[in-house]
Amino acid sequence: MLNKMLSVGEVAKRAQLAVSAIHYYEAEGLIHSIRNNANQRRFSRDVLRRLAIISAARNLGIPLKTIKMALSTLPQNKTPSIKDWERLSYSWQKELQKRIDRLTALKNTLDSCIGCGCLSLDKCQLFNKDDHLANAPQANRLTE
Ligand code: FES
Secondary structure, three states, X not given: OHXXXXXXXXXXXXXXXXXXXXXXXXXXXXOOOEEOOOOOEEEOOHHHHHHHHHHHHHHOOOOHHHHHHHHHOOOOOOOOOHHHHHHHHHHHHHHHHHHHHHHHHHHHHHHHHOOOOOOOOOOOOOOOOOOHHHHXXXXXXXXX
């Protein structure tokens, strides 16, 4: 079985990643290896599909913690299937849309600032975003 497994160099080359990236993803628990008799890492071939998923997710800006959770839902020692990828990519599509909506709202706020220049803590949402104290009882406000 070990003969069919890949060294870290082979994995890095085939995944088009640096060896240090492979070590990092392993240290973070996203991928796993076993050790051969010479204490060298050996990876099963399904790691290549997992690394492809990691690379795609990173390109989408998905946090490593989220990627790790997603990978933990995949069957161990088995190449992720098209169905697995569909499920993960669908959930990330929703996350991406939420980010797009947040950024669009920020852009719209910025659009209203262009040409304004008031820099007002009272009026400008960019300077005073989520002003929780604005509606708080007087006792919670700082006095001048
Ligand atoms: S700078 Fe005036 S509203 Fe933002």
